[in-house]
Amino acid sequence: MSVISRVPSFLVSFPVSLFAVSEKSEKVERQRARRFRRHVIALGTVLASGGLRGWPQGLPPRGPTVTLGIEVSLPDRAVFYIPVVGDGEMTGIVLFPKGRFAGIRMTPRMRADSVHVELSALTTAKRKLSEATCDEIQSWNSEDAGSYDLKENASLLLSGLAGLGLPVFEVKVVPVHGPPPGGFHHPYANSLAYCGCEYPKLRSIINLDGSTASGVAGIASYPDAGKCAQISGCGQCCRTTVSASVQQASMTPDQVNTEGWTKAWTNLVNDAEQTFTPSVPRLLGVEVELVVGNAGGLEDQLTLTVLDETGRAVSIVTENVQTADCDHATFVIPQGGVDVKPGQFYRLRLSGGTMFGWKYVLGGYERGAATFNGRPLLPNARSTFLFRTFGAK
Numbered sequence: 001m002s003v004i005s006r007v008p009s010f011l012v013s014f015p016v017s018l019f020a021v022s023e024k025s026e027k028v029e030r031q032r033a034r035r036f037r038r039h040v041i042a043l044g045t046v047l048a049s050g051g052l053r054g055w056p057q058g059l060p061p062r063g064p065t066v067t068l069g070i071e072v073s074l075p076d077r078a079v080f081y082i083p084v085v086g087d088g089e090m091t092g093i094v095l096f097p098k099g100r101f102a103g104i105r106m107t108p109r110m111r112a113d114s115v116h117v118e119l120s121a122l123t124t125a126k127r128k129l130s131e132a133t134c135d136e137i138q139s140w141n142s143e144d145a146g147s148y149d150l151k152e153n154a155s156l157l158l159s160g161l162a163g164l165g166l167p168v169f170e171v172k173v174v175p176v177h178g179p180p181p182g183g184f185h186h187p188y189a190n191s192l193a194y195c196g197c198e199y200p201k202l203r204s205i206i207n208l209d210g211s212t213a214s215g216v217a218g219i220a221s222y223p224d225a226g227k228c229a230q231i232s233g234c235g236q237c238c239r240t241t242v243s244a245s246v247q248q249a250s251m252t253p254d255q256v257n258t259e260g261w262t263k264a265w266t267n268l269v270n271d272a273e274q275t276f277t278p279s280v281p282r283l284l285g286v287e288v289e290l291v292v293g294n295a296g297g298l299e300d301q302l303t304l305t306v307l308d309e310t311g312r313a314v315s316i317v318t319e320n321v322q323t324a325d326c327d328h329a330t331f332v333i334p335q336g337g338v339d340v341k342p343g344q345f346y347r348l349r350l351s352g353g354t355m356f357g358w359k360y361v362l363g364g365y366e367r368g369a370a371t372f373n374g375r376p377l378l379p380n381a382r383s384t385f386l387f388r389t390f391g392a393k
Contacts, residue, residue: 195237265357
């Protein structure tokens with residue numbers, strides 16, 4: 001991601017409602033429900049502040065890398081779809097009309113080869129969850145309902161809910177699907193960061209404009225950074241951080257290895273690390289310079305881990321890096337970055353498969369060095385990987 005482009009920050013919500021004629025047979029209803037899962041939209045309404053948006057013909061700005069989502073099966077057989085965006089950037093809320101809990105907060109976080117799902121039961125308060133802001137929902141009084149780790153296509157019951165007297169949901173990790181066609185897209189690239197609700201049987205719902213309708217398909221919506229979107233039939237979806245493209249546009253370089261590359265690189269199967277010394281107290285992101293070492297695919301999943309002097313991981317970011325755009329791969333740290341201590345050593349650990357190699361040079365950056373499996377990368381000379389960090393005061 002060598003080109004950093006600015007994207008305007010504004011609320012964009014694209015609810016898409018699909019409705020069936022009420023006299024349809026059960027077989028047709030199931031077919032329509034499956035169509036929503038494949039996002040073959042034949043009929044829909046698009047509501048957005050500022051009007052309709054068409055699919056851009058040029059190259060759109062870069063957006064969050066999204067490869068997995070979770071499907072949460074609710075007691076009424078509705079399926080709540082929540083994309084896994086970075087380290088908990090997207091949160092889903094299932095609302096309860098009464099009782100001591102106002103709802104369930106579900107936050108999926110991307111890990112190297114799995115999804116970590118955190119569950120909290122939000123206590124009832126005078127303020128309604130449906131009226132709360134994204135920040136208020138994140139800090140809402142809650143009780144822990146457990147955390148779960150699942151790999152792609154795995155499913156399990158969220159058993160921690162039972163201990164709180166709540167219905168037990170089933171969750172499944174699925175490959176992302178979409179974005180929905182039909183003449184509209186979220187302005188961020190790779191617009192897979194949308195939430196959805198699928199109705200497996202005929203039901204009545206209330207649209208955002210207050211009108212009612214009955215159907216068997218569902219609704220999809222893109223919450224913008226820092227905003228929540230109502231997902232009729234399932235709950236609401238909140239996006240807790242600014243988008244990666246917006247963060248990149250405002251990041252200032254801090255530590256940079258400016259040495260010219262001389263064609264040397266090493267693979268990412270083992271522990272390839274670069275130490276660095278920040279000069280500002282906030283680390284926002286890291287850019288690494290890569291080369292395709294072993295062709296054979298279009299992309300590979302890489303994980304960048306930032307560790308402090310004690311070896312504690314202070315940030316883990318996973319991105320799918322494409323071979324066509326690997327020269328400068330950027331990892332934006334969620335939640336506006338992490339605090340670091342200027343003048344202290346930190347380590348950048350980059351891991352992945354055999355497709356990419358991390359470029360390195362003799363000498364180079366003077367406030368750190370490259371290591372491989374805990375030892376100097378080169379036995380008889382100091383070397384450094386090509387990278388740069390972005391920070392803020």
